[in-house]
Amino acid sequence: MQYTITGATGHLGQRIVNALAKLVPASTLNLGVHTPSKAAAFQARDMTIKAVDYHDAASLTAALAGSDVFIYVPSKSHDSFSRVSEFENxxxxxEAAQVGHILVMGFIADQVNNPFALAAFYGYMPCRLAASSLHYTIIRNALYADPLVPYLLELIERQNVIYPMADQALSFISQSDSAAAFAKVATTPALLKTGRIYTLTQNRAYTMPALAKVLSAVSGAPIGYQPVSLAEFSALYNQGNEGHMLASMYAGGARGLLDTVSDDYQLIMGRPAQTLPDFLAEHYRPATR
Incomplete structure (x- = not known):
């Protein structure tokens, strides 16, 4: 079996590669990356590195040749049009490379009534795959818990969670748990079912007061909930012009569209995902303040 992973030097992609390397020989892993020099450590472990440009059909088809399983992690972009264009390629x-099976990363904010800037892409994905000739499986992630760890320092200073979420809840998954599930599905024929859509979440969703309570317990600092407006949130976190995209996600969350809870992780891994309090307690270090 030959496995190809794109986005292999990104946060999730690296974790997927490392999780796969625990299950299959490194020599069966082909990593599609935009900048091969960033994958030198993987190449040293006997993995094959291939330069991939999502907008260059020839390089992409060549990179996918001989792939029994292709794990597609989308590139980072802030609008659905860019991602849909990439996905078409x-x-x-x-299809041109006759890939055996494609395993695609999705996201829970894919509803038709979701104002999230990338919802159209995530909603388009399963429809487009169904219309293709490919055997495919989709794994939808909840929000990543990982960014909460460095963000805790700011929340301690603010003394409040400020997400514009009203009284609605968010569900989370850690990148490590997500990567482990991707690797398990990719290497387990009984799980790699055509048309199957899995959703990865922890065992509960959190309203913002409940999230603040968890963050307070982990940090030992008083943190409450005082939401800002969507416009304020967009302006506060517009580094890299991401403000609108992030605010639009929480606009969907405020409509109750980011609170999905699923037992698919348990189904895949045979154990529950790490809880949010346990994840934060493991990774947060007060000394970094």
């Missing part, structure tokens, strides 16, 4: 290249 990916689907076309996967």
């Amino acid at each position: 990916v689907v076309g290249a996967a």
